[in-house]
Amino acid sequence: MKLKESENFVVLGLFLGAVGLLSALVLALVSDLTAPEIEKAELRSKSAALKQLKFPEFDNDPTVEKHIFDGVTFMAVRRGGKLVGIAAEAETDSGYAGKIKELVGFKTDGTILAVLITEEKETPGLGKNVCERKFKKTIFNFLKPAPKGLPANEILDQFSDKKADGKIDWRVKKDGGDFTFRTGATVTSRAVTEMTGKAAKTFAKHREEILAKFAEKAPEVTK
Amino acid sequence: MKKYLGDIIRGIWKENPVLVLLLGTCPTLALTTSASNGVGMGMATTFVLVGSNLVVSLIAGIVPKKIRIPVYIVVIATFVTVVDLLMKAYAPPALYAALGIFIPLIVVNCIVLGRAEAFASKNGPLRSICDGLGMGLGFTLTLTLLGMLREFLSSGAVFGVKVITAWETDFLLPAAAPGAFIIVGVILGVRNHFRRTAAIRAGKLYVPPSEIDCDNCRICKIDKED
Numbered sequence: 194m195k196l197k198e199s200e201n202f203v204v205l206g207l208f209l210g211a212v213g214l215l216s217a218l219v220l221a222l223v224s225d226l227t228a229p230e231i232e233k234a235e236l237r238s239k240s241a242a243l244k245q246l247k248f249p250e251f252d253n254d255p256t257v258e259k260h261i262f263d264g265v266t267f268m269a270v271r272r273g274g275k276l277v278g279i280a281a282e283a284e285t286d287s288g289y290a291g292k293i294k295e296l297v298g299f300k301t302d303g304t305i306l307a308v309l310i311t312e313e314k315e316t317p318g319l320g321k322n323v324c325e326r327k328f329k330k331t332i333f334n335f336l337k338p339a340p341k342g343l344p345a346n347e348i349l350d351q352f353s354d355k356k357a358d359g360k361i362d363w364r365v366k367k368d369g370g371d372f373t374f375r376t377g378a379t380v381t382s383r384a385v386t387e388m389t390g391k392a393a394k395t396f397a398k399h400r401e402e403i404l405a406k407f408a409e410k411a412p413e414v415t416k
Numbered sequence: 417m418k419k420y421l422g423d424i425i426r427g428i429w430k431e432n433p434v435l436v437l438l439l440g441t442c443p444t445l446a447l448t449t450s451a452s453n454g455v456g457m458g459m460a461t462t463f464v465l466v467g468s469n470l471v472v473s474l475i476a477g478i479v480p481k482k483i484r485i486p487v488y489i490v491v492i493a494t495f496v497t498v499v500d501l502l503m504k505a506y507a508p509p510a511l512y513a514a515l516g517i518f519i520p521l522i523v524v525n526c527i528v529l530g531r532a533e534a535f536a537s538k539n540g541p542l543r544s545i546c547d548g549l550g551m552g553l554g555f556t557l558t559l560t561l562l563g564m565l566r567e568f569l570s571s572g573a574v575f576g577v578k579v580i581t582a583w584e585t586d587f588l589l590p591a592a593a594p595g596a597f598i599i600v601g602v603i604l605g606v607r608n609h610f611r612r613t614a615a616i617r618a619g620k621l622y623v624p625p626s627e628i629d630c631d632n633c634r635i636c637k638i639d640k641e642d
Contacts, residue, residue: 196478196480197477197478197479197480197481198480198481199480199482200480200482204480205480205482205483208479208480208483208487209483209486209487209490212487212490212491213490216490216491216493216494219494219498220494220497220498223497223498223501223502224501227501227502227504227505230505230506231501231504231505234504234505234506234509238509312513316588317449317450317570317586317591318570318571318586318587318588318591319586319588322586329578330573330576330577330578331577331578331579331581332577332578332579332581333581335577
């Protein structure tokens with residue numbers, strides 16, 4: 194009762210300090226317990242995304258082996274140790290609502306297999322439609338399992354089979370480039386197109402170096 | 417037993433945090449763009465409410481009056497961080513991506529501090545848990561309802577399932593913040609109408625809360641002489 198009515202600032206300060214210390218202990222404990230799970234969850238979502246990129250079948254974990262060129266992270270995709278493709282992770286700050294991150298799957302000759310947006314905060318209904326690859330559920334099919342493979346997206350699909358060989362203008366048509374954009378979401382379309390172009394051009398520019406680096410023996414995976 | 421049940425029911429209907437107490441409007445308006453977002457945010461808030469109510473009711477007896485608010489905030493912030501870490505580890509990535517930036521905001525959600533101060537600090541642990549559960553459920557149900565309405569009006573879908581398949585293009589107003597204000601307003605109006613007719617039928621005079629009573633509002637009369 195005495196403590197409850199206390200106005201002695203030393204007592205008050207000590208009490209608050211003790212509460213803070215207790216909560217810090219609880220948080221340290223929880224953080225320690227969840228840290229491995231969080232890491233696993235992040236890796237899981239990344240490798241799930243990598244599996245969708247239309248690579249030929251692969252059996253390594255591409256997130257282990259990576260090299261960065263001009264801000265684009267390249268990862269080796271292998272089957273039985275042999276290089277079957279390159280995954281690239283690029284990001285841009287010129288989205289309508291901040292950062293957009295994407296994964297691009299390349300054949301070893303630089304042709305794009307598929308593009309997948311992994312992180313964005315665009316406006317629902319506008320910019321989100323440019324970034325989202327989602328199987329459309331309706332009342333007629335929501336009980337059926339979603340079809341396998343990568344859901345279509347007309348903006349992202351136009352990058353497939355393209356290659357940065359100097360013939361393609363990696364800009365949206367509004368800016369004089371080769372790619373269609375979504376009306377009402379020009380900023381997002383532009384950001385995605387230019388980011389993909391940058392990834393493709395970086396790959397074309399450093400292709401020899403990247404292949405040479407990945408041609409060296411794959412690092413032993415220690416688990 | 418009846419007392420505990422009453423504590424739960426009260427939060428869901430009679431003192432619904434969003435529709436009656438009008439607390440926690442920020443997450444209500446910002447997050448309910450889809451029904452599943454509403455469920456996720458509601459459940460996270462419920463967990464924090466129950467946890468903080470329990471701890472506050474246990475320590476209320478020894479916390480010095482002068483520093484009770486900072487102590488409660490530390491307790492709440494601890495629970496919110498725990499929820500954040502747990503969601504990061506176990507929740508579906510899509511849900512965390514949508515709610516992630518709003519989870520830290522539960523700390524300053526007035527529902528949580530409000531219940532700690534108004535209820536948990538004056539009642540025992542069991543009743544406080546029931547109160548937290550009731551308030552949390554009320555919050556979750558309202559957010560889900562709002563999310564369903566907004567998702568349906570903007571894209572013809574409920575929980576991601578398109579009900580009206582002919583709607584190809586999204587209608588953006590209900591998905592944006594202004595639409596949320598309008599829909600919350602309509603729900604409040606409907607609720608008040610029902611309470612009023614019920615009160616008249618029972619022969620009682622219904623007095624709406626002064627903040628939402630038209631007689632007390634000056635907006636329409638602003639340029640008229642008094």
